[in-house]
Each structure stands twice: as structure tokens, then as C-alpha cells.
Amino acid sequence: MQTTHPQAFDRDDVLFAPVLRTGRGFYAAVAVLLAVAAWGAYAYTTQLRYGLGVTGLNRPVAWGFYIVNFVFFIGISHAGTLISAILRLCNAEWRRPITRAAETITVLVLFFGLGSIIIDLGRPDRLFYVLQYGRLQSPLLWDVTSITTYLTASTLYLYMPLIPDLALLRDRARGWRRQLYTAISLGWRGTPEQHRRLERGIAVMAVLVIPIAVSVHTVVSWVFSMTLQPMWKSTIFGPYFVTGAIFSGMAALIIAMAAVRRAYHLENYLKPVHFNSLALLLLTMSLLWFYFTFAEHLTAYYGGELAEGAVLFAKVTGPYAPEFWAMVVLNLVIPLAIMANRRTRTVAGIVTASASVLVGMWLERYLIVVPTLANPRLPYARGLYFPTWVEWSITAGAFALFILLYMVFTKLFPIISIWEVREGRELGIQEAYERIESYLPGPGVGAGGPIALR
Amino acid sequence: MARWGMVIDLDRCTGCQACVVTCKAENNVPVVTPREAQAGRLMLWMTVIPEVEGEFPRVRARFTPRPCMQCDHPPCVKVCPVQAMTKSPEGTVSHVFARCIGCRFCVQACPYGVTYFNWQAPTWPKDLRESLNPDFAIRPTGVVEMCDFCHHRLQHAREEARAEERDVRGEGEYVPACVQACPARALIFGDLDDPNTAASNLAHSPRAFRMLEDLGTSPKVYYLKEG
Numbered sequence: 315m316q317t318t319h320p321q322a323f324d325r326d327d328v329l330f331a332p333v334l335r336t337g338r339g340f341y342a343a344v345a346v347l348l349a350v351a352a353w354g355a356y357a358y359t360t361q362l363r364y365g366l367g368v369t370g371l372n373r374p375v376a377w378g379f380y381i382v383n384f385v386f387f388i389g390i391s392h393a394g395t396l397i398s399a400i401l402r403l404c405n406a407e408w409r410r411p412i413t414r415a416a417e418t419i420t421v422l423v424l425f426f427g428l429g430s431i432i433i434d435l436g437r438p439d440r441l442f443y444v445l446q447y448g449r450l451q452s453p454l455l456w457d458v459t460s461i462t463t464y465l466t467a468s469t470l471y472l473y474m475p476l477i478p479d480l481a482l483l484r485d486r487a488r489g490w491r492r493q494l495y496t497a498i499s500l501g502w503r504g505t506p507e508q509h510r511r512l513e514r515g516i517a518v519m520a521v522l523v524i525p526i527a528v529s530v531h532t533v534v535s536w537v538f539s540m541t542l543q544p545m546w547k548s549t550i551f552g553p554y555f556v557t558g559a560i561f562s563g564m565a566a567l568i569i570a571m572a573a574v575r576r577a578y579h580l581e582n583y584l585k586p587v588h589f590n591s592l593a594l595l596l597l598t599m600s601l602l603w604f605y606f607t608f609a610e611h612l613t614a615y616y617g618g619e620l621a622e623g624a625v626l627f628a629k630v631t632g633p634y635a636p637e638f639w640a641m642v643v644l645n646l647v648i649p650l651a652i653m654a655n656r657r658t659r660t661v662a663g664i665v666t667a668s669a670s671v672l673v674g675m676w677l678e679r680y681l682i683v684v685p686t687l688a689n690p691r692l693p694y695a696r697g698l699y700f701p702t703w704v705e706w707s708i709t710a711g712a713f714a715l716f717i718l719l720y721m722v723f724t725k726l727f728p729i730i731s732i733w734e735v736r737e738g739r740e741l742g743i744q745e746a747y748e749r750i751e752s753y754l755p756g757p758g759v760g761a762g763g764p765i766a767l768r
Numbered sequence: 769m770a771r772w773g774m775v776i777d778l779d780r781c782t783g784c785q786a787c788v789v790t791c792k793a794e795n796n797v798p799v800v801t802p803r804e805a806q807a808g809r810l811m812l813w814m815t816v817i818p819e820v821e822g823e824f825p826r827v828r829a830r831f832t833p834r835p836c837m838q839c840d841h842p843p844c845v846k847v848c849p850v851q852a853m854t855k856s857p858e859g860t861v862s863h864v865f866a867r868c869i870g871c872r873f874c875v876q877a878c879p880y881g882v883t884y885f886n887w888q889a890p891t892w893p894k895d896l897r898e899s900l901n902p903d904f905a906i907r908p909t910g911v912v913e914m915c916d917f918c919h920h921r922l923q924h925a926r927e928e929a930r931a932e933e934r935d936v937r938g939e940g941e942y943v944p945a946c947v948q949a950c951p952a953r954a955l956i957f958g959d960l961d962d963p964n965t966a967a968s969n970l971a972h973s974p975r976a977f978r979m980l981e982d983l984g985t986s987p988k989v990y991y992l993k994e995g
């Protein structure tokens with residue numbers, strides 16, 4: 315392997331490689347994604363010029379793809395920070411190579427969540443009225459508050475563990491990159507004092523970020539459940555949305571991991587065991603998601619209230635039945651079939667299941683938003699919703715731009731936390747050994763073990 | 769202070785839709801193309817909902833005029849993030865077009881489906897364009913609008929009353945355009961808190977009911993059941 319930096323060969327060299335060298339494939343991918351994003355931007359200018367009339371929205375379905383995307387993107391954001399925070403706090407050693415990939419998803423995707431709301435506005439030019447004339451009683455204002463808090467917290471939570479890696483890069487890079495890394499690594503020298511402070515800070519953020527993340531998707535669900543609309547006005551919407559968020563977020567994380575693993579040859583770092591652990595979590599979330607979905611629909615059915623029934627049957631047997639049953643298959647049947655079986659729980663299998671979950675969870679958001687609006691309590695205005703090319707293009711553009719930003723991130727910063735992997739190698743094994751020993755009854759087995767393990 | 773309300777006598781309504789037309793003219797409500805109307809973008813602040821109930825020979829037709837219910841506990845006002853939906857001290861719910869950011873949260877929150885969104889720039893056929901009501905603002909693209917009991921008429925009446933140093937009378941002085949236009953006198957308007965107005969008396973009649981009363985929105989529009 316040709317190295318351009320003066321350092322001697324490093325066993326973690328492959329982690330620096332994506333940042334320091336860029337291949338042709340990368341530019342090709344960027345070109346394609348840029349084209350899709352530009353098409354989405356063009357669609358948005360059309361909407362700006364002619365108003366929301368260019369979408370398929372109507373009366374009564376006044377919220378459509380954009381709001382679905384909003385809920386979906388904010389859901390994906392739970393991948394990162396929440397999962398990585400929980401794993402960090404649990405001292406799960408296998409988290410080390412995956413936390414960064416997860417946290418990056420969070421920070422980037424939040425912009426798309428907020429962006430979807432702005433795209434949905436009839437008057438985006440008046441956006442700042444929300445700050446100027448905000449009404450605290452409105453759940454949308456709660457959203458603005460909780461999402462900006464989450465964005466701030468998760469940016470910090472992404473940035474802090476990045477500092478030691480930035481210092482590593484500073485010592486290897488040249489030119490403008492060197493200046494950049496020097497500036498943002500804040501003079502990190504890796505002294506024990508700096509380490510102590512950093513770990514303290516990360517631990518505090520990890521604790522803080524969990525309630526914030528839970529609040530974010532709860533508040534998103536409240537946008538719906540604070541209204542009087544049938545099948546929206548539900549007390550379980552908060553936990554139901556959070557569950558779905560973690561579920562879809564994990565699926566996104568698995569796909570992102572598989573992508574960087576393949577693109578940057580990280581098979582040595584992102585091993586089948588990491589995918590396996592995440593797959594078991596994903597499987598749990600799938601069952602939990604199904605539990606909530608079942609409870610939600612059974613109560614609507616059993617009560618037999620007319621307005622709720624109209625929405626329920628529109629979903630289960632009516633015009634939304636194809637989407638509904640596709641959702642059940644994609645979110646429950648396929649993941650279960652693949653991941654409950656050890657033989658199919660391979661990296662390829664897990665990635666397939668995750669892709670299925672991502673599509674399924676998008677459909678789930680769609681099925682929460684649209685059928686209720688199409689079947690309002692007073693049956694005078696009923697309608698269907700068919701998105702137009704504008705909505706499809708903007709949605710495609712948003713997804714493309716997200717992937718693009720993620721790729722650019724991997725070119726600026728190591729997508730696997732190098733110092734944490736090293737720390738795991740140097741200290742983690744010893745720590746884990748001692749921890750496991752402390753779980754066991756009786757006097758210690760002796761401190762010689764980890765040496766033998768090494 | 770007056771609490772303005774409307775009583776709609778379903779026995780009297782003939783379904784002539786004079787109220788619908790008057791409302792469109794009075795409030796400069798945009799006229800959409802047939803294609804847009806087909807797509808569910810018709811704008812009618814006041815509309816008459818025809819209903820046919822039952823099977824032959826027990827059929828029954830009913831016309832239900834439907835303005836904004838002017839809820840005393842309006843969910844649309846609560847959810848508006850910029851306070852564009854407002855409830856005045858007199859209880860009238862109205863909408864500040866210049867403030868609305870077009871999020872359509874109020875559209876989702878209103879259980880009666882009476883809020884309308886401007887999907888595109890407002891249009892009128894040429895003749896109508898020339899006879900727009902100068903008393904009422906035209907709405908831009910991207911904001912919501914809905915019936916506000918002809919709030920501009922209340923302002924007018926209030927100014928006149930103030931000149932004579934008195935309050936607006938509970939009946940007769942301020943009426944929305946639809947009430948004025950109804951040839952069958954099916955719409956009755958007045959101060960619901962003044963026991964001497966026809967509106968408040970009818971609102972207490974045993975025939976009176978309100979739409980989706982169980983939701984707790986407390987509409988100020990009452991209906992009188994058909995006898």
C-alpha cells in the first residue's frame with residue numbers, strides 16, 4: 315500500500331486511509347448523488363414558485379410525504395446518539411468501532427428532519443415567526459425546542475470523542491487539512507489530565523443525550539396525538555414512536571456500517587460479531603414494534619368506534635391495505651425470518667433485513683399520517699392522496715443529499731473512532747476481565763488472566 | 769361583552785346555497801379550476817352539505833349549512849405555532865393571514881374540517897376579479913383561511929357604535945353576510961349571552977344541538993333538529 319504520510323506503518327492505517335486518500339469510485343458516487351440532489355432542489359424551486367399546489371396534497375390530506383419524511387428522518391436520528399450512549403454507559407466493549415458511524419447519522423439526519431418541516435411550510439419565508447411570535451402551547455414549538463436541543467447535544471457528543479482522532483490526523487495531514495485539524499483538535503496532546511476530562515465530558519453527554527433523544531420522538535408523536543383525530547389521539551404514541559425510531563435507526567446504522575466496511579475495507583474492524591450483536595438488538599426492536607402496533611390496532615378494532623374504525627379498515631382492508639401488509643411483512647416477517655435463524659444471520663442477511671426494516675418503517679410513518687387524514691371524523695370530505703413528481707423528487711433528493719453528506723464526512727473524519735479502538739486494545743481487555751471477575755462469586759480468580767488472554 | 773353565535777335551523781334550510789355564494793363574494797374566497805376542485809382543493813368557507821339518509825321508501829334528504837363552528841375551546845388556536853389563529857375576547861376565532869406560516873397544523877387539529885389552505889395563488893374569473901370586496905384582504909399563496917363570522921363586519925359595527933358611545937347591539941347590527949343573504953331565514957345570528965336575542969333563545973331550545981358536541985370544543989354554532 316502506498317502511503318503519502320511520513321509516519322511508519324501503523325496497524326490502524328486502514329482507518330486513516332479513507333481520510334487521506336480518495337479513489338475514483340468515490341467521485342463517481344458523489345456525481346450521481348449530486349445529480350439526484352440537484353433534481354430534488356429543482357423540484358423544490360418549482361414548489362417555491364407555484365406554491366404547494368404542485369404537490370398531491372389536498373383537503374383532507376393536507377400533510378403527506380414531507381411530514382412522513384420528517385417523522386422518518388427524526389426517527390433515524392435515534393440510531394446514533396441514543397444507541398451509542400446506551401452502549402457506552404453499559405460498557406459494551408463491542409461498541410468501540412461503531413459509535414462514530416452511529417453518531418454521525420444522528421447529527422446529519424437531524425438537518426433533514428428539520429428541513430422536511432421547512433419544505434412542508436406554505437410560507438417558508440416566515441419561518442422565523444416561530445421564534446418571534448411562538449406559541450408555547452403548540453406541539454410544533456415543542457418540536458422546535460426539543461430537536462434543536464437534540465441537535466446541539468448530539469453534535470457535542472459527536473465532537474468530543476472526535477478530538478483525539480483529530481489530533482492524530484493533525485500529525486499526519488498536510489496543507490489545509492493540517493490547519494483544519496490543528497484548529498479543531500483544540501490542542502489535544504493526549505495527556506492523562508486531558509483524557510480524564512474528555513472521558514468525564516463524554517460520560518456526562520451520554521447520560522444527558524438519552525432523555526433528550528427520548529423526548530424528541532415523544533414530542534414528534536405528540537404533534538399527532540395532541541389532536542382529536544381518530545387513531546392519532548392515542549396515549550401510547552410517545553413510546554410507540556420512540557420504539558419505531560430506535561428500530562429504524564438501528565437498521566440505518568447497520569446499513570451505514572456495511573457500506574463503509576465494504577468501501578473502505580474495514581472487515582477487520584467491523585466484524586460479523588458486531589453485526590450479530592446489532593442484529594439481536596434489531597430483532598428485539600422488531601418484536602417490540604410489533605407489540606405496539608398490535609396493541610394500537612386491536613384497541614381501535616375492539617372499541618368499535620366509528621371514526622377509528624373508518625381509519626382502521628382503510629388500513630387493514632381498504633385502499634391502504636397493500637402498504638399496511640407490506641409494512642407488516644417488511645418490519646416483522648422478513649427480519650424475523652432472517653435474524654432469528656443463526657444460519658441466515660450473516661452480514662449479508664442482516665443488511666437485507668435492515669433494508670427491509672427501513673422501507674417498512676417509512677411505510678409505517680406513511681400509514682400513521684395519511685389514512686387518518688383521508689378519513690376525518692366528519693365524513694363529508696374524504697379523499698385519497700397521490701404524491702406528484704415534486705414530492706418524489708424532493709424525497710429522493712433528500713435521501714441522496716444525506717448519503718452524500720455522510721460520504722463527505724468519512725472523507726474528513728475517521729468513521730471509526732481510532733483512539734477508542736486502541737484504548738479497547740490496550741485497556742479494554744483488562745477492564746472487561748476485571749469486570750467479569752467482579753460478577754462472579756467468591757474471591758478473585760487472580761489478576762494474571764488478562765495477560766494470558768492477550 | 770357579547771358572545772357572538774349562530775343558530776342554523778335545519779327545518780328551514782332549502783339547500784339553495786345563497787349563503788355559499790354570498791360568502792365567496794363577501795370574503796374574496798378564491799375560485800379554483802374544476803380540475804383543482806376535483807383534486808379536493810375547493811374553497812368554501814360556508815358550504816351546504818347534502819345528505820341522503822336511509823333506503824327507499826324511508827329516504828330522507830337533509831341540507832346542513834356548515835360555517836366554521838367558532839369553537840369556544842378551539843383546537844386550531846391551541847396548535848398554531850405562531851399565534852396566527854386567534855380567539856378574540858368576544859370569542860370569535862379568526863386568522864391573521866400575514867402571520868400564518870402555512871404549516872397546516874390547524875387544518876389537522878380542527879375536527880370539523882373547515883380550514884382551507886391556499887395551495888396556489890388565488891384566482892378569479894375576470895368578472896369576479898373586478899368585483900372583489902374592497903373591505904377584505906386577499907390572501908397570498910401558502911396560508912390558511914377560514915370563516916371568521918365576517919369579522920370585518922363586526923369591526924364596522926363596532927366603529928359605528930363607538931361613535932355613538934355604546935356597545936354593538938346584540939342583534940341586527942352585526943350579521944355575517946350568509947345570515948343576511950339566507951332567503952329562508954334559516955340562519956339566525958346574535959349575542960348568545962343576551963337572553964333577549966332570538967339566537968340565544970333558539971340556542972336553548974330543546975331542538976338545539978351542536979356538531980360533535982362530545983369532543984368538548986363547545987361550538988358557538990347551534991343547529992336546530994328537523995321536526
Ligand code: SF4
Nearest residue numbers: 848868869871872874
Ligand atoms: S397553518 Fe397558519 S394558522 Fe394554521 S397552524 Fe400553521 S401557522 Fe397557524
Ligand code: SF4
Nearest residue numbers: 836837839842844878
Ligand atoms: S371549527 Fe375548526 S377552525 Fe373553527 S374554531 Fe373550531 S377548530 Fe377552529
